[in-house]
Amino acid sequence: MADLKEILVIGGTGAQGIPVVKALAESGRYRVRVLTRSTESSRAKQLAALPNVALIQGTQDNQQDLHRAFRGVYGAWVNTDGFTLGEKDELFYGIRAYEIARSEGVQHYVWANIEYALEIASFDEKYHCGHMDGKGRVGKFILALGQEGMKSTVFSTGPYMDMLIDGLFVPAEQPDGSFVWANSAKDGKVPLIALDDVGIYNLWIFDNPSESAGLDLSVMTDEVSFDDIARTFTDITGKQGLHKSIPFEAYADIAEPYPGAAVNWALGPDAVRDDSVMSWRENFDAWWRYWGGGVSKPRDRALLDRIHPKRIKSLAEWMERVGYDGKKRGSILKMVEDWGIKQGAQVGKVGA
């Protein structure tokens, strides 16, 4: 155990963090320290039961906790949660986490990023999406500081393919047995990433610092429009799939978590918020316009194939692997799971 390099993982109990923790810990080359607000959650306990994994209690938005968390580790993989922090705090703590890591002598820092949508869209405010830009700005800042003193890698993901099971991409089953994706996407190709592959990419990043330092590794499994998703679904399942492009406001009337929700809706309607916190509608209007309008640029498939030759290569392959049937549901996002428990507890459905 003594000669294993230790990696701090922030966001390790989350949808994106779990495969990273597992890949690092299972490699036999790293041990992992996971920062979590609760060492008692079921996800935290499952991770702690793995070999080479330890938990440290604390929050992303507390500078003493960050110092404690980074102290003594070789590397760090940091996925701050813009959906709880909000855009302003993600920007502040995203930058502070990097600075604190350097002050504690971390050697290789990996920032879990989302591309800077506003910049890519030439600063057209219609594309200002708080949970993307909060991360995208920090990614730019980190790479601009260069590789002296601490190596850094930016790991950029688009929307999770797994959100076809839990989240914004779940289709609605119709009385005639067909499945409809009704949303405001147009014909843009969305670079969906299967979470199962996220771990191997990050293991490669830590294993190959001479190649990964300074890189913005922008991953995806497949680049597909919603028409492609519906067509692939039909090919794989034999069931009819259909994409209906509808105006954002009509979509939001169905998808908004609750009326007037803020982008950090899971904190509940009464949380204290200021002008920097976008409404859910503003944030996701920009998000659908960006991804569904095809503003993003294609990924480098050849690089991804070289780094991860066994990666899932297509949406069809992923659907076959997970036995996708349009009805399959799972708990992917911890935030959504926590919200369900909180709501269930309030109406007495979930016991202590």
Ligand SMILES: NC(=O)c1ccc[n+]([C@@H]2O[C@H](COP(=O)([O-])OP(=O)(O)OC[C@H]3O[C@@H](n4cnc5c(N)ncnc54)[C@H](OP(=O)(O)O)[C@@H]3O)[C@@H](O)[C@H]2O)c1
């Ligand atoms: N959904 C997507 O398709 C997608 C795609 C790319 C990037 N992202 C980004 O990923 C981030 C969310 O991560 P996720 O997708 O893994 O979501 P998730 O499953 O909901 O997990 C959230 C994670 O953040 C941690 N967390 C939240 N607030 C914290 C705090 N104050 N201190 C410490 N830990 C905290 C949670 O840990 P504990 O609860 O254990 O403390 C958990 O590990 C967001 O910034 C989002 O923009 C999402």
